[in-house]
Amino acid sequence: MAYKRSYWIGFDLGGTKMLAAIFNDRFEIVARKRRRIKLGQAATPGVAQMIDIIGEVMERAQIEPEEIAGAGVAVPGPVDPRRGIVIEMPNLDWRELALGELLGAELKCPVHILNDVDAGTYGEYRFGAGRGGRCVLGVFPGTGIGGGCVYEGNLLQGSSRTCMEIGHIRVMPNGPLCGCGGRGCLEAVASRLAISQAVAAAAYRGEAPTILREVGTNIREIRSKVLAQAATAGDKAVVEILEDAARWLGIGVAAAINLVDPDVIVLGGGLVEALPELFLRGVRESAESHAMRSFQGTFRIAVAELGDDASAKGAAAWAHHREVVAK
Amino acid sequence: MAYKRSYWIGFDLGGTKMLAAIFNDRFEIVARKRRRIKLGQAATPGVAQMIDIIGEVMERAQIEPEEIAGAGVAVPGPVDPRRGIVIEMPNLDWRELALGELLGAELKCPVHILNDVDAGTYGEYRFGAGRGGRCVLGVFPGTGIGGGCVYEGNLLQGSSRTCMEIGHIRVMPNGPLCGCGGRGCLEAVASRLAISQAVAAAAYRGEAPTILREVGTNIREIRSKVLAQAATAGDKAVVEILEDAARWLGIGVAAAINLVDPDVIVLGGGLVEALPELFLRGVRESAESHAMRSFQGTFRIAVAELGDDASAKGAAAWAHHREVVAK
Numbered sequence: 001m002a003y004k005r006s007y008w009i010g011f012d013l014g015g016t017k018m019l020a021a022i023f024n025d026r027f028e029i030v031a032r033k034r035r036r037i038k039l040g041q042a043a044t045p046g047v048a049q050m051i052d053i054i055g056e057v058m059e060r061a062q063i064e065p066e067e068i069a070g071a072g073v074a075v076p077g078p079v080d081p082r083r084g085i086v087i088e089m090p091n092l093d094w095r096e097l098a099l100g101e102l103l104g105a106e107l108k109c110p111v112h113i114l115n116d117v118d119a120g121t122y123g124e125y126r127f128g129a130g131r132g133g134r135c136v137l138g139v140f141p142g143t144g145i146g147g148g149c150v151y152e153g154n155l156l157q158g159s160s161r162t163c164m165e166i167g168h169i170r171v172m173p174n175g176p177l178c179g180c181g182g183r184g185c186l187e188a189v190a191s192r193l194a195i196s197q198a199v200a201a202a203a204y205r206g207e208a209p210t211i212l213r214e215v216g217t218n219i220r221e222i223r224s225k226v227l228a229q230a231a232t233a234g235d236k237a238v239v240e241i242l243e244d245a246a247r248w249l250g251i252g253v254a255a256a257i258n259l260v261d262p263d264v265i266v267l268g269g270g271l272v273e274a275l276p277e278l279f280l281r282g283v284r285e286s287a288e289s290h291a292m293r294s295f296q297g298t299f300r301i302a303v304a305e306l307g308d309d310a311s312a313k314g315a316a317a318w319a320h321h322r323e324v325v326a327k
Numbered sequence: 328m329a330y331k332r333s334y335w336i337g338f339d340l341g342g343t344k345m346l347a348a349i350f351n352d353r354f355e356i357v358a359r360k361r362r363r364i365k366l367g368q369a370a371t372p373g374v375a376q377m378i379d380i381i382g383e384v385m386e387r388a389q390i391e392p393e394e395i396a397g398a399g400v401a402v403p404g405p406v407d408p409r410r411g412i413v414i415e416m417p418n419l420d421w422r423e424l425a426l427g428e429l430l431g432a433e434l435k436c437p438v439h440i441l442n443d444v445d446a447g448t449y450g451e452y453r454f455g456a457g458r459g460g461r462c463v464l465g466v467f468p469g470t471g472i473g474g475g476c477v478y479e480g481n482l483l484q485g486s487s488r489t490c491m492e493i494g495h496i497r498v499m500p501n502g503p504l505c506g507c508g509g510r511g512c513l514e515a516v517a518s519r520l521a522i523s524q525a526v527a528a529a530a531y532r533g534e535a536p537t538i539l540r541e542v543g544t545n546i547r548e549i550r551s552k553v554l555a556q557a558a559t560a561g562d563k564a565v566v567e568i569l570e571d572a573a574r575w576l577g578i579g580v581a582a583a584i585n586l587v588d589p590d591v592i593v594l595g596g597g598l599v600e601a602l603p604e605l606f607l608r609g610v611r612e613s614a615e616s617h618a619m620r621s622f623q624g625t626f627r628i629a630v631a632e633l634g635d636d637a638s639a640k641g642a643a644a645w646a647h648h649r650e651v652v653a654k
Contacts, residue, residue, distance in 0.1 A: 078621060135486040147586075151483055158588025159462040160625050165585040168619050173500060180619050258492040259474075259586055261485025292495050292507050294405060298487050 007063050009054060009071035009107070010316030012116065015091040018050060020057045021312045025069075027127065027320075029309065031061035043094045051106050070110040070323045072315030073099065074119035078162040084113045087161055112319040115162040116311045118155050120304070121148030122321075123314025124266045128305035133264035137256055139166055140269040140304075141249065144179070145187045149260055154326070155318065156260075167191065169252045186252035190245040192271050196222040198241045199230075207237035228274035239278075246279050250286020257291040257299060268304030276303040334390050336381060336398035336434070337643030339443065342418040345377060347384045348639045352396075354454065354647075356636065358388035370421045378433050397437045397650045399642030400426065401446035405488040411440045414488055439646040442489040443638045445482050447631070448475030449648075450641025451593045455632035460591035464583055466493055467596040467631075468576065471506070472514045476587055481653070482645065483587075494518065496579045513579035517572040519598050523549040525568045526557075534564035555601035566605075573606050577613020584618040584626060595631030603630040 007030065012019040016039070021032040035053050037046065058065070078087040084100020104111040114122075121130070121138030130136035130150065138148040147166030149156045156163055167187035168180050175184025176194075188194055196219040203211040203222075210230035215221035230238040253265060265287070272279045284301045291299075306313060334357065339346040343366070348359040362380050364373065385392070405414040411427020431438040441449075448457070448465030457463035457477065465475040474493030476483045483490055494514035495507050502511025503521075515521055523546040530538040530549075537557035542548035557565040580592055592614070599606045611628045618626075633640060 133486070135490075151478075152481070154479070154481075156478055156483075156587065159460070159590035161588060161621065163462075163586060163588035165619055168585045169582060170617075180621075182617075182619070255496060255582065256586060258495045259490060259583060260483065261488060261490035263486035290497075290509075292492055292509070294488065294507075 003064060003066035005067060005069040005109075007067050008069055008316040008320055010312035010314070011050065011054070011071060011073040012119070012311040012315065013050070013073060013075050014116075015076050015089065018053060019308070019312050020050075020053045021309065021316070022057055022061045022063055023313065023316045027313065027317055029313070030063070031057050032309075032312070033057040033060065037092070039091055041092055043092075043097050046092065046094065047099065047102050050103065054107065065108060068107065068109045070112070070319040071103065071107060072112045072114065072119065072317070072319035073103065074114060074116040074311035074315040075099070076116045079113050079115055080161060081112065081114050081157050084111060086113065110319065110323055112315070112322055114155070114157070114315060114318055115146075115148070117146030117164070118148040118157065118162070119312075119314035119318060120268060120306075120310040121266065121314070122150055122155050122318050123306050123310040124268065124304050125150040126317045127313060128310065129266045129302035130264045133262070135260060135262040135264075137164075137253070137260060137262035137265045138304075139249065139253060139265060139267050141191050141245075141271060142269045143191060143193050145191050145249075145252070147256065149262070151260070153321075164256075166252055166256050169255045171248055171251045186248060190248040190252070192224060192269070193219070195227065195241055195245050195271070199227065199238055202237035202241065208235045210235045211238065224270035224274045227271060231275055231278065242275065242278055243282050246282025247286045249279070250283040251290050253283060253287040254290035257287060257295050261295065262299055265299055265301045266304050267301060268310065272303060273307065279303070330391060330393035332394060332396035332436070334394050335396055335643040335647055337639035337641070338377065338381070338398060338400040339446070339638040339642065340377070340400060340402050341443075342403050342416065345380060346635070346639050347377075347380045348636065348643070349384055349388045349390055350640065350643045354640065354644055356640070357390070358384050359636075359639070360384040360387065364419070366418055368419055370419075370424050373419065373421065374426065374429050377430065381434065392435060395434065395436045397439070397646040398430065398434060399439045399441065399446065399644070399646035400430065401441060401443040401638035401642040402426070403443045406440050406442055407488060408439065408441050408484050411438060413440065437646065437650055439642070439649055441482070441484070441642060441645055442473075442475070444473030444491070445475040445484065445489070446639075446641035446645060447595060447633075447637040448593065448641070449477055449482050449645050450633050450637040451595065451631050452477040453644045454640060455637065456593045456629035457591045460589070462587060462589040462591075464491075464580070464587060464589040464592045465631075466576065466580060466592060466594050468518050468572075468598060469596045470518060470520050472518050472576075472579070474583065476589070478587070480648075491583075493579055493583050496582045498575055498578045513575060517575040517579070519551060519596070520546070522554065522568055522572050522598070526554065526565055529564035529568065535562045537562045538565065551597035551601045554598060558602055558605065569602065569605055570609050573609025574613045576606070577610040578617050580610060580614040581617035584614060584622050588622065589626055592626055592628045593631050594628060595637065599630060600634065606630070
């Protein structure tokens, strides 16, 4: 029998886990599978593991290879989307890896590699909080702070590598050191990691009782859920630190507004999604007061709607866009 | 006889002068005409004057209205390009003016309204220093500092008004007041106007002998040409002020690099074009050291090549792009 190629693979390659999903041509999820990656996993077994989990999810969905129209793979680091190359990966020593080619040879379909924040932003533009926007800016605070931008239906992907590095807008001259080697980057003062550092110190000083009781002062344990719990319980220092981070985020967002003039700004990531009101209010007030006057009132800020599936779904839809719409 | 619509009008509407030009379908200039605008000229006589000068340049080129395929109009202020509306104009009290519609009714051809820096950037991308770039960032220091960006052949025009407001990247917290109402914007420390202010004070203190002798301490007289003359003559204070401005420009350019990842940055405007070596060196060094490490070595910086015709030619070519290529 003749098969119709009407399914799309979306793959979210995290630094510590991977998620494979199959979507039908209405972008409803047909099956998904998640698996952990070993820290430091080398490229060859890592790619084999990716192919393996894709095989499993296809089997689970009872989809044949001949029914797959294409795949999109979201990667948490800089990529060269045109050549399908992973430039580098945090936690894994994958460098200059021709992932698109490797997967394409195995899956026998077109494979599109893109940055995970770009994938998440595209997902929110197509199916989530950014629907209908002409210029959608995605901002995802986590360990770092990622940014993405969809302009007139097209992801901005820069000339050679990942763009919209909103986490590295300098907001505090001579501010704290950043992982990028700079100082006072937005990421160094407003990422979840920067928040956890500050909260750990507050807990140590006895100013964050909920944090101290629940997880202590180890920043690895001070994650989105307990931060939200402490804020809700009224730990004053935690609320202040979060509000401060939201204010810095708004300053970074304002700088991006002056450059790309978005009509919608989508805030995402675990911490924002756990405390939507606090972040919406703080970022909105700060962005409105720091953007050029002429941009005031021209944008709305919304919280991401797709949760954990955003990157996989966005990657699959981007592959569809490149193969079907933009061809 | 049947006419072929193969000519394009490019119009550069300055704050103090207007330039109309006709291009053939290879974008060679067939005729041009320049005229001053009265300060404070109202919209109705202003538009009549535009139509008048277009008529003259068509007559000079012996082109009939039926031979015009379209027109592009570059405006020195925020526009809504999709609705063809001039949002506001410096020096002229034109607000929310439906310029595209007014001109289109008269010229009987499609009219595209765009920001003048966008037009200049597009011109450099198509015909000048940005040819062949995948992501071209234009930076034009003048009275203010304008920015534009062409990504994969398409001008980024934001969601509702002029974007790439690189002049309003905040480079110096609590820095000097800017015309936008903010503080420490790039424009407030590195525009030609900011340079002229600083040079006037240096001349007053006796540290800029060439400036003092040639034009005195009136900032209105301290323009690109005399600044270049003083720098070439070796007025130390002037060279230092210019180098400082180039360094600030590089900091602003670095912020834009982190967001849009250009492969080519085109620097233009009278002052840059009068002192290309000084600005190229200063901006390059500063941008390389302030951009994220991963962007270092990924871009080149070049000086604009089209001079005074850039905006008119870019506007005409953009009209062609929208009517013929992107349709």
